[in-house]
Amino acid sequence: MGAPQLALANAVAALGLGIAVPVTATATGAEGPLLGLAVGTVAGLTFSVTTLVQHNGFEQKSPRLTLINAGYQLVLFVVMGVGARAGVRRPANHQPRARHSSRCGRSAPSVVSAPCPGCTIVSSP
Secondary structure (H helix, E strand, O other): OOHHHHHHHHHHHHHHHHHHHHHHHHHHOOOOHHHHHHHHHHHHHHHHHHHHHHHHHHOOOOHHHHHHHHHHHHHHHHHHHHHHHHHOOOOOOEEEEEEEOOOOOOEEEEEEEOOOOOOOOEEOO
16 A cells, blocks of 8 residues: 555544544533543444454464554554544533513523534523
8 A cells, every 4th residue: 555545544534533523522421532532442443453353364464463553553543533532622511692671671691502412402590
């Protein structure tokens, strides 16, 4: 595999993890550097390492070479996952809004939940 193919494969993996990490953060509410570590490890073990072990077994490569390559792939996914987590900026938990009262001439503050994952909950004092 040449350098352009390797760069393309790594870019696709980084893009996938760049999507998987914030989706997992939104779905689970998890935060912190361990999120990227967990997502990278799970993605590396379930997709990359298992495929590599199958291919190397079919090609009758030595178990030592398979272990070295699998370790490289796992480290690559973990580092990409942690890097993707470092780039994620979570939206604020609420968006302050003001609701104008026509009776009193004043605005009453209210708190509106973030628009993601698709529901809006409004609360006011």
